[in-house]
Amino acid sequence: MSKKMAIALGLTAALLSGCSAGPQAEPQGKTTLKVMYYSEDSFYFQYGMLFSALYPDIELEVVSTNNVKPEDGETINDATAKFIRERKPDVLMLSASQYKQWAGEGKLLDLEARAAQDKFDLAGIVPGILEYIRGLSDGKLYGMVPSFYSRAVYYNKDLFEKYGVPLPEDRMSWESLLQLASRFPTGGEPGERVYGLKPDYMSDLNSLTRQIGGSLGLSYFNVSNMHMTANSDSWIKAAETADKAIKGGYLYLGEDQTNQMYTTYEEYLLQDPFIGGRTAMTIDSSYLVSQIKEAQEVLKDKSLRNWDVVTMPVDPKNPNVTDTVSVDQILAIDSQSPNVDAAWKFLQYVNGDEFARVKSKANSGGFPVRTKYINDDDGHNLQAFYALTPTEETVFKDYDKMPNEAFTEIMNTIAAELSEAGKGQQTVAEALNRIQDKGQLILDGKGKGAEETASDTEK
Structure with a gap:
């Protein structure tokens, strides 16, 4: 069975x-x-x-x-x-x-x-x-x-007290949350040091930009007129905020998780940096509640005990909704x-x-x-987890009303350009301008082949 x-x-x-x-x-x-x-x-x-x-x-x-x-x-x-x-x-x-x-x-x-x-x-x-x-x-x-x-921001009260940082609150903006995270140490070995925040399952520039933009109701495109909206001032600010946070060294980006093997269940539980007491805050679903309780049973005194949750960051102009x-x-x-x-x-x-x-x-x-x-x-x-009213997801709003191949190509373009920006090979503004231009070609039905042809002609 x-x-x-x-x-x-x-x-x-x-x-x-x-x-x-x-x-x-x-x-x-x-x-x-x-x-x-x-x-x-x-x-x-x-x-x-x-x-x-x-x-x-x-x-x-x-x-x-x-x-x-x-x-x-x-x-x-x-x-x-x-x-x-x-x-x-x-x-x-x-x-x-x-x-x-x-x-x-x-x-x-x-x-x-x-x-x-x-x-x-x-x-x-x-x-x-x-x-x-x-x-x-x-x-x-x-x-x-x-x-x-639903997701929420979990926080370790003991770490906040230890480093003299004010506790997070419901309905904070992303800027305020990241400012709190930045007040934690940024030095030490990856497997031992403390981090201010583990943003989510994925912690690259693409993912964090999307989370911040989503909280502000931003969209990469407008399907009703098939027009890209990726290089707006608001998107550029969201991406710059994410880029600055990642480069600030206070976000947990999974640095110590590469090919890591666990020989005991205790090691497996402690590999979660929040349960292991190495991140002051983490964003996760309700599943983490059961994981914390499991760890308290198995790990006893080694486990996190003094924790709580607040709502996800919101748009200060619209603080009662979330995507x-x-x-x-x-x-x-x-x-x-x-x-x-x-x-x-x-x-x-x-x-x-x-x-x-x-x-x-x-x-x-x-x-x-x-x-x-x-x-x-x-x-x-x-x-x-439920204090905020759900709102329609805006980042890829109405994606299901465009041809599936076009949406996939736009997604790949966003990931590729922001990856280049994350490596320092272009600015986030340059990345979003390229997303805007390439994405518009895709929406116009010209796609990757047309763009490459145009580029060769210019040369």
Whole structure:
């Protein structure tokens, strides 16, 4: 039996033993409910096994999206729409932009009316999540998300006290956060020294520039008029801020992780520089909470004890929103579905209290959407993960409305040019100007070949 299957079976048993009231009245006869999801295995691990245990009269058929790939010149949204028309799932899994489009075209069932009719509790759901989804669909609710992923800034209180640095606060700007990080030492051997901040999983110039730009609502392009916007003053300032921080020596960039081998589980846990007490701050998901607790059990006195979290950095002009909360997996019901009742029963269940209670016991890096089950026995500020209202990702906004090949080429161009800037082979302003020019050729349908031809002609 696989580890995932064992976990899922355990959660099923926990749910069945924990229910004080049995399942709701079942539909008459057997109903086949077609659900759109990545794959059958992942669906049953995430939702299906628990749902099937309580609702045996609803037969689930998973319509896998694994083979949804755009053809030449086609967008991912085009390919997804064709897939839905052909396979006709009852429950749809949509990205934010797909949900926005389908809701605007009247293709989704109004869930607000259904919730009111069945007295389904919407009040217990993270307010910012509902606000975000309604904002995508003109204030109406056509979709829901059972869970969400979020990041926050973790900090080591002992290191802040040791070096006399003020503690971070909720809703700081990136500039303020980096200023705090810069007050920690920058000397010493990579495997032993203290760092001010570990920015994220990727810590190169491209990644950090994207994080800073995203918090400010910047975008590399405007798909509506197919125009690049990469060399704006705001992008240049964001990239210069990132470049200065990286060159300042106070960011942890994984210098001591190259080909490192671990002979014990303790060594593996301590390789995380935050758990090992070598970074004053780190940006991570809720998964780090469980890793810290695991380390406290295994490492005892060697482990980090005195820590807390604050929200991700924000735009001071718009301090209550963030692009670091992911709710892209929006579940909705096709308004033309012949199985609306069964589909609504499924959405009620996976967004309900009992499902959230059970799933909260298996930390997978995300949170159940109900605030009641986002808690910490030690009083840490986990509200930092959902205090900000999600906003649409702007850095690559509407990328799924352009041909897939064009987007890939632009992504590669951004990575290559900022890599050159990171090595000091050009300034960040020069890099962004080159991204602007090369990206515009790509959007104009001329691409790399046309650019090389133009360059040869100039020579």
